[in-house]
Amino acid sequence: MKKLGNYFLLMVLLCVSVLVTSCARTTSTESWDLASKQIDIISAQYSENCPDAAKKRNDTAIIGTSEFNGVFNPLYSESAFDLNVTSLIFDGMVEADFDAVPISGMADFQISDDGLTYSFTLKDGIKFSDGTPLTTKDVEFTFYALCDPGYDGPYDAASIGIAGYGEYFEGKSERISGIKVVDEKNIQFTLEKPNAQAIWFFGVGILSRDYYGHDFKKGNLETVKALHDKPMGCGQYKMSEYRLGESVELSSHDNYWKGKPKIKNLIFSVTPPGQEVERVITGEADIDFPAVSQDTVTSAVDAGFIDIYRYPTNGYGYVGMNLNNLKYQDKKVRQALVYGLNRQAVVETVFGPYAQVINLPQSRVSWAYNEGGLNQYSFNLDKAAALLKEAGWEKDSSGKLVKDGKQFEICFSTDEGNPITDVMIPVMQENYSKLGIKMEFQYLDFMTMVDKLESGDLDMWFLAWDLTPDPDDSGTYKTDGPQNISHYSNPQADLLWDQGVKEVDRDKRKDIYRQVYQILNDDIPCIWLYQRTDMWVVNSRVKNFKVSPYRNWTCDMWQMEIQ
Amino acid sequence: MKQYIVGRLFQMIPVILGVSIIIFLIFSFVPGDYVDSLAHKNPKYTQEKIGQLKEQYGFNDPLPKRYVKWLGNAVQGDLGESFVWQRPVTEVIKVFVGTSFWLALIAFLIQLMVALPLGIYSAVKKYTKIDTMLTVFSLIGVSIPSIILALLLKKIFCLDLKILPLSGIRSLGVDLSGFALVHDIFLHLLLPGVVLALVQIGPMMRYTRTAMLDIMGQDYIRTARAKGLSEGVVINKHALRNAMIPIVTIVGMSVPDLFAGAIIVESIFGIPGVGKVALDAVNQRDFPFLMGFTMFLTVLTLVSNLLTDMVYTWLDPKMKPKGRISI
Numbered sequence: 001m002k003k004l005g006n007y008f009l010l011m012v013l014l015c016v017s018v019l020v021t022s023c024a025r026t027t028s029t030e031s032w033d034l035a036s037k038q039i040d041i042i043s044a045q046y047s048e049n050c051p052d053a054a055k056k057r058n059d060t061a062i063i064g065t066s067e068f069n070g071v072f073n074p075l076y077s078e079s080a081f082d083l084n085v086t087s088l089i090f091d092g093m094v095e096a097d098f099d100a101v102p103i104s105g106m107a108d109f110q111i112s113d114d115g116l117t118y119s120f121t122l123k124d125g126i127k128f129s130d131g132t133p134l135t136t137k138d139v140e141f142t143f144y145a146l147c148d149p150g151y152d153g154p155y156d157a158a159s160i161g162i163a164g165y166g167e168y169f170e171g172k173s174e175r176i177s178g179i180k181v182v183d184e185k186n187i188q189f190t191l192e193k194p195n196a197q198a199i200w201f202f203g204v205g206i207l208s209r210d211y212y213g214h215d216f217k218k219g220n221l222e223t224v225k226a227l228h229d230k231p232m233g234c235g236q237y238k239m240s241e242y243r244l245g246e247s248v249e250l251s252s253h254d255n256y257w258k259g260k261p262k263i264k265n266l267i268f269s270v271t272p273p274g275q276e277v278e279r280v281i282t283g284e285a286d287i288d289f290p291a292v293s294q295d296t297v298t299s300a301v302d303a304g305f306i307d308i309y310r311y312p313t314n315g316y317g318y319v320g321m322n323l324n325n326l327k328y329q330d331k332k333v334r335q336a337l338v339y340g341l342n343r344q345a346v347v348e349t350v351f352g353p354y355a356q357v358i359n360l361p362q363s364r365v366s367w368a369y370n371e372g373g374l375n376q377y378s379f380n381l382d383k384a385a386a387l388l389k390e391a392g393w394e395k396d397s398s399g400k401l402v403k404d405g406k407q408f409e410i411c412f413s414t415d416e417g418n419p420i421t422d423v424m425i426p427v428m429q430e431n432y433s434k435l436g437i438k439m440e441f442q443y444l445d446f447m448t449m450v451d452k453l454e455s456g457d458l459d460m461w462f463l464a465w466d467l468t469p470d471p472d473d474s475g476t477y478k479t480d481g482p483q484n485i486s487h488y489s490n491p492q493a494d495l496l497w498d499q500g501v502k503e504v505d506r507d508k509r510k511d512i513y514r515q516v517y518q519i520l521n522d523d524i525p526c527i528w529l530y531q532r533t534d535m536w537v538v539n540s541r542v543k544n545f546k547v548s549p550y551r552n553w554t555c556d557m558w559q560m561e562i563q
Numbered sequence: 564m565k566q567y568i569v570g571r572l573f574q575m576i577p578v579i580l581g582v583s584i585i586i587f588l589i590f591s592f593v594p595g596d597y598v599d600s601l602a603h604k605n606p607k608y609t610q611e612k613i614g615q616l617k618e619q620y621g622f623n624d625p626l627p628k629r630y631v632k633w634l635g636n637a638v639q640g641d642l643g644e645s646f647v648w649q650r651p652v653t654e655v656i657k658v659f660v661g662t663s664f665w666l667a668l669i670a671f672l673i674q675l676m677v678a679l680p681l682g683i684y685s686a687v688k689k690y691t692k693i694d695t696m697l698t699v700f701s702l703i704g705v706s707i708p709s710i711i712l713a714l715l716l717k718k719i720f721c722l723d724l725k726i727l728p729l730s731g732i733r734s735l736g737v738d739l740s741g742f743a744l745v746h747d748i749f750l751h752l753l754l755p756g757v758v759l760a761l762v763q764i765g766p767m768m769r770y771t772r773t774a775m776l777d778i779m780g781q782d783y784i785r786t787a788r789a790k791g792l793s794e795g796v797v798i799n800k801h802a803l804r805n806a807m808i809p810i811v812t813i814v815g816m817s818v819p820d821l822f823a824g825a826i827i828v829e830s831i832f833g834i835p836g837v838g839k840v841a842l843d844a845v846n847q848r849d850f851p852f853l854m855g856f857t858m859f860l861t862v863l864t865l866v867s868n869l870l871t872d873m874v875y876t877w878l879d880p881k882m883k884p885k886g887r888i889s890i
Contacts, residue, residue, distance in 0.1 A: 060736040071649050080600060152619050154601070156612045228649050244648075244658045245835035247735060263730045272833035275730065276724060282729050319672070336828040447595035447848060450603045475609070 037550050038098065038365045039311040044540035046304030050553060053283030054539055057563060059264040061542055064271035064279050064288035068245055072231040073224070074205025075146060076153040085268055087554045089129075090205025090233035091257075093120050093139065099367060100445040100469035100550035102199045106134065106206065106234060108256070115194030115270035115504045118202060122185045128208045128256040129238040136187040139218065141209035143179055143189075150219045155328045161192040162202045172204075174218070194502040196509070197470050205233055236261045236558040246270060252558075261558040263542075277537055280306055286539040287553075292354045292532065299535045307545065312365050314549045315466040317420060322459055323487045328520050334524035338377040340435050341383035347530040355532035361465070361473060362515040363531060365549055367506070368471035368513040371480055374521040380436055388435065401436030409438045411459040413423040415446040419531075421462050453485050462529075469550045473514050474502045477525055488525035564876075566871070575865045576863055582861045583637075584855075587630050590850050596622050597646040597848045601696075608728065626708075631852065642855035647847050653856035656837070660822050660859070661828070663836035667821035669752055670759035674858045678764045679810070682771025684745075687798060690774060704765035713758045713831045721756060730833030755832040759825055770813055774806040781805075807878050815871030851887065 051369040065081045075087045095108035107120040116544065128133040147157045147170050157165055163178030176192040191198060207213070211232050212224045229242050234257065237250035247269040271279050275291035281303045290296040300306045321328045321337075328334060342356045359376055362369045388394075393403045401408040410432065414421040429439050444452065452458050465476065474497035475481045479489040493516055500512040536553065538545045544560045547553040598616045602608040617623055621632070636643060642652035685697040720727040728734065732751045737745050778784065779802050787797045826838035837856070844852045876883045 057736040062735055069647050076649070150619075154608070158607055158611060159609055227648065243835075244655070244733065245840065246662075265736070267729060269735050270833050270835060272730050272831050275833075277830075279729055282721065282725070284729050284731070284735075344759070445594075446846065447593075447600060450599055451594035454599070482613075499784055 007266065017129070019357075023066055027551070039309060041310075042301060042308040047540045050539060050541055051281070051283030054286060055283075061263050061265070061560070061562060062267045062269060062284065064276055064285040066289075067269050067270055068248065068268070070242065070244055071228050072239065072242075073153075073207075073228050075142070075151070075155065075207070075234070076225070076228065078154055084552070084554055085239075085250070086205065086231065087235070088237045088250060088266070088557055089231045089235045089239060090207075090445060091235045092205050093122075094199055094203035095555060096200075096203070096469050096550045098546075098548035098551045102203070105127055105203065107139075109199075109202070112201070112505065113504075115196075115502065116191050118189040118191070119264060120187050120189075120202070122187075123257065125287060126234055127195055127255045128211070128234050129232055129253040129255070129403055131211060131255070134206065134208075134209065134234055135184045137184075138209045139187050140181050141178060141213045142151050142204065142207045144176065144218075145207065145213070145216070145221060145224055146204065147176055148218060148221055150221050154202065155201065157201075160198050161195055163190045163307050174321050178507050189334075189488065193275070194504065196503070197468075197472055197499045199430045200468070201471060203409045205235070206558040208232060215252060237266060240265075251516050256558055262561040263557075264523070266557070277303075277306075280539055284537075286542050286544070287364065288537065288554065292535045294352050294354075296537075297354075304329050305540050306536060307538045307540050309538065309545065309547050310354075311547065311549050312363055313532050313534045314363055314469075315464055316361060316363075316531045317462070317529045318361075319424075319529060320458075320461050320486050321526060322456060323489075323525070325459060326454060330391045331523055332387045333393070334527075335377070335522075336384040336387035336391070336435070337432075338524055338527050339380045339387065339411065341431050341527065342379040343377075343527075343529055344379060346427050349423045350420050351530065351532055355530040360521055360526045360533050361467075361477070361528060362513075363467055363549060364470060366467070366471055368510055370510070370514040370517060371505045371513065373518055379431075381431070382423040384435055395436045399436050400438070402412060407438055407441065408436065409542040411440045411442065413442050413449055413452070413461045415449055416443040418462065424529075431562075456487075471509070472497070474498075474501065477516075477520060486526050488523070490519060490523055493519045493523075531538075568873075571869050571872075574744050575862075575869065578865060579858070579861060583634065583858060584630070585855060586857050587633065588626075590853060591626055591629075594825075595622075595848055596852070598622065601849045610840055612626045613784055615712060618811040626885045632662045635856075637858070642858070643851035645844075645849055645852040645853065645855075647849045649800055652852050655840070655852060656856055656859055659835060659837035662834060663825070663838060666752055666834060666836060667759065667825070669756035670763070670825075671821060672755060673760035674763045674767060675814075677760070678767035681773055683763075683803065685768070685799070686772045686775030689772075694734060701765035707762075709758050709762050709825075710827050710831065712761060713755070713828060715750060716754055716758060717831070732834055732865070752831075752834075754826045755825075755834060757811070759828050767810075767813065771806070771810055774809045777801045804878060807877060811871060811874050811878065815874070817859055817865050818867040818870075822863055 002015065016363055038049075041118050062318070063084075065084065067079070067081055068085075069079050071077050071079075071082050072086050072089065074086050074090045074092070075508050077083045092105050092440060094102050095105040107122045109121075111117070111120045112119075120139070122134060122136065122139070136338075141156075143162075145151060146153075146155050146167055147162065147165055149171070151157075158169070162176060163172060164176045165178065167173035168176045178192075180190070182188060189198075189202065206268055207224070209216075212227060215223045217484045226257070231239055236253055236256050236258075238253050239248065239488045241247075241249040247267055250266040251263050254260050269285065271285065271288055274291075276285075276288040277296050277300050279285040280288050281299070290300075297308065298309050308469045319341075321334065347355050348358050356364070359370075359374050360371070385395075388401065388408075391403075393401050393408055412425070412428065413553075414425070425441055429441075433508075449458070449461065453461065467473070472480060472493075475483045477488055477493065478484065478497045479494050481490070496512050496516045496519070500509055500516065503509045503512060534549075536545070536547060540559055541563050543563055545553060546556045568687050596617070598613055598620065601616075602613050621629060624632075633643065640653070644650065644658075645652050645655050648655045664809055681697055685694045688694050717729065721729045733739070733744070734747050734751075784797060784802055787801045789795075792801075823838065823841075825836070826842050828834070829836035829838045841853070841856055843849075844856070
C-alpha cells in the first residue's frame with residue numbers, strides 16, 4: 001500500500017501543470033492500447049532538439065529520482081528509489097523476465113517435481129567488482145543473513161518455509177538444515193512445503209562474504225548494516241560517490257559477467273516533485289519517472305527528443321469495507337455498492353485515458369489475469385436498489401434506506417488532499433444518497449488511518465495495493481491473511497489460494513486463479529477502482545532502454561548506450 | 564558578564580530536559596510507528612514479522628524506560644540511529660542542516676541587505692510616494708505564496724531564458740573545482756535564496772520602518788536636531804542604534820529558522836535540505852531523527868536568545884545585567 005499523494009505534492013503538481021499547459025502546444029495523443037500489450041512506446045520525432053546540457057555528457061547518463069534513503073543493500077533496501085541503485089550494483093541467482101517468468105540469473109536452477117528442492121549451479125566466471133570470484137559461500141552467507149534472528153529488513157524468510165529455519169531462528173540449532181552447500185558451484189535449498197513465491201526469494205542480490213561478513217556472528221548483522229552506503233556486488237555498476245540525499249554516482253563494472261556496460265558513468269540525482277519532464281527537457285537529466293497525466297505526456301511529446309515508455313502500474317486502487325460490520329456481511333449489499341458507484345466517471349476524471357476500471361485484483365498484463373466470466377458491474381442505480389431490496393434494505397417514506405428501523409450509514413475515511421478521493425467523494429455522496437444511504441466523510445493523516453485500520457476502527461476507506469510478480473495474493477484475500485484488513489473470508493477461495501501456491505505447473509495455476517477471480521468478483525471483498533499506468537521519459541540519445549511492469553529497466557542497463 | 568553567561572547556560576539544562584520530555588510524550592501519542600509505515604507499503608510483511616520488528620526496535624517497552632534509555636544515550640552525545648536513513652541521527656542532521664544553512668544564509672543576507680536600508684529609507688521619507696510604493700511592495704512580498712513565486716521565477720529564468728539551472732545544488736556529470744565550483748553552487752542557490760528572502764523582506768521592512776518612526780518621534784532626536792547635528796548623524800547614530808533593539812530581537816528569533824530548513828523551497832528546487840527530510844520523518848514516523856532534530860532546534864533557540872540578549876547590552880549599555888540574574 002502506498003500513499004498516493006499529499007496536499008503539498010498536489011499543489012506543486014497543479015502549479016507546475018498550469019505553467020506547463022500555458023506554454024504547451026496541443027498535441028493529439030494517440031489512443032494507447034495497453035489491453036493487448038504490456039508496454040506502449042512513443043518514440044522521439046526530433047532527436048536534434050536535444051539540449052546542449054545533455055549533449056555535453058557523452059559518457060554519463062543522469063537519472064532523476066524522487067529521493068534516496070541511502071540504504072543500498074539488497075537485503076535492506078525498502079524504497080523503490082534505493083532499489084533502483086541497489087539492483088545495478090547487485091545481481092541475484094534468479095531474475096524476472098518481461099512477463100514475470102523467473103529465469104536464470106547468476107545461477108541455473110532446477111526445482112524438483114515435488115516443488116521442495118531448489119538446486120542452483122553458479123555460472124562460470126562471475127566476479128564481484130573487487131575482483132574476487134563468486135562462490136556458493138557467498139550465497140550461503142547471504143541467506144544466513146536473511147534468516148538471522150537479528151535481521152530487520154523487508155524480506156520474510158519465515159513465510160518461505162526453508163527447512164530448519166525455525167530451529168535456527170529460535171536458537172535450537174546453529175545450522176539451517178534446508179541450506180546445503182554441495183561444492184563451490186552448487187547449492188541446494190529445501191522447503192518444508194511447496195511455495196510458488198520461494199523462487200523470487202532466491203533472487204535476492206548476493207553479498208560477498210569476504211566483504212560483508214568477515215566478522216559475521218549469528219545474531220549480529222552490524223558489519224553488514226555498516227556498509228549500507230558502501231555497497232559492493234557482482235552487478236553492472238559499482239558505487240563511486242554517494243552524497244547523502246542528493247546524488248549517487250556509479251561507474252561501470254568492467255568485468256560484469258553479462259558484458260561490459262556501454263555507458264561509463266551513471267548519476268542518480270533528486271528531481272523536485274512534478275518537474276520530472278522539465279528536467280529532461282532542460283537536459284539536466286536523461287531518464288526520469290513522471291506521474292502520468294495529459295500534461296506530462298503532452299510536454300514530453302512536444303519536446304520532440306524524448307522517448308516515452310508507458311505501462312500498467314503493478315498495483316490498483318480500491319475502496320475497502322470492514323466486513324466485520326454487520327451491514328456489509330451480505331454480499332448483495334456489497335455488489336449493490338459497486339453497481340451504485342460511478343467508478344468510470346471517477347477514474348476518467350482523475351486519470352483521463354491513463355487508467356482503467358478493474359473488476360479483479362490483478363494487473364491486466366499478468367499471466368494470471370483472466371476476465372472470463374467476470375461481472376463488469378457497470379454503473380446502474382436501479383440494479384443497486386434492487387439488490388439492496390433483496391438484502392432487506394428498503395427506502396422509507398422520507399427516502400432513507402432502512403432495515404429493522406435503522407438507516408444505512410457509511411463512514412468513509414481517506415487521507416487529506418488525496419487527488420483520487422477529492423474527485424470520488426462528491427460522486428460517492430451523490431450516487432449513494434440516491435440509494436438513501438447516509439454518507440459521512442473523515443480525513444485522517446495517513447499513518448493514523450493505517451493505525452485505525454489495524455484496530456478495525458474504520459468502516460470504509462480508500463487505499464491502493466501493490467502487486468507482486470507472482471499472482472499469489474492470499475495475504476490480502478485469504479481468511480486471516482496478514483494483510484486482510486477487510487476481514488474477508490470464503491472457505492472455497494481459501495482452498496484455491498492454498499492449491500495455487502503449491503501448484504508448480506503454470507497452466508494449472510492459471511486455471512486455479514481463474515476460479516479464484518470468479519469467486520472474488522462475485523463476492524466483492526472490496527470495491528476495486530482502477531489500475532493506472534506508469535511512465536518513463538528518456539532522452540532519445542540513450543538507446544536500448546527496455547522496461548516492463550515486471551522487469552525493471554535497470555536489469556538491462558548494461559546494454560544501453562549514448563549516441 | 565562571565566558569571567551572567569555561565570548562569571544562563573546552567574538555566575538551560577532544566578528547560579532542555581522539560582522540552583525533551585514534552586516532545587517525547589507528544590511523539591509517543593502519535594498513532595502508528597515506523598514498522599507500521601513499512602508494513603503498509605509492503606504486502607510481504609506478516610503479522611509475526613511486524614511483531615518481531617517492533618520487539619527489536621523496542622517499541623513495546625514502557626514509555627519511561629524508553630525515555631530514560633534515550634536520555635542516557637543523548638547525554639553521551641548519541642542521539643540514536645535514524646530508521647529511515649539507517650545511520651546516526653547526528654550525522655543525518657549534520658549533512659542536511661549544512662545544506663539548509665548555506666541556502667538560508669544567502670537568503671538571510673539578501674533579506675538584511677534589502678530590508679534594513681529600505682525600511683530606514685521609508686521611515687525617513689514617511690508618507691511620501693516612495694514610502695507608499697515600498698509599503699505596497701512589502702505587502703505584495705508577504706502575500707505571494709513562495710510556491711507560486713518559485714515556480715514563476717523558475718519558468719522565467721530556467722525554462723524560458725535558460726540562464727539558471729532548474730534544480731539541485733550543483734551541476735552533475737561535469738568536473739568542477741575551485742572558483743568554478745563555487746560559482747556553480749552559487750548559481751544553483753541564487754533563485755531559491757531570492758525566493759526565501761522575498762517572502763521575509765516585506766515583514767522585516769515594516770518592522771524596521773515602525774521601529775525607526777517610533778524612535779524618530781522621541782524627544783532626544785528633536786534635541787539632537789536642535790543642537791544642529793547633521794541629519795545623517797541624527798539618523799545613523801542616534802535613531803538607528805536605538806531602533807536596532809526591536810530589529811535585533813526579530814533577527815535573533817529568526818536564527819533557528821536558518822537551520823530548520825524551508826520545506827517548500829527545498830522541495831521545489833530539489834535541494835537536499837533538512838526541511839523535507841524532517842517532513843518525511845514525520846510521515847514515516849522516524850522518531851529518533853525527529854527527537855534529535857527537535858532537540859537540536861531547542862538548543863539553538865536557547866543559544867540564539869542568549870546571544871540576542873548580549874547584543875542588547877552592546878547596543879544599550881543600560882541593559883547590562885547587575886547582580887543576580889533573572890530571566
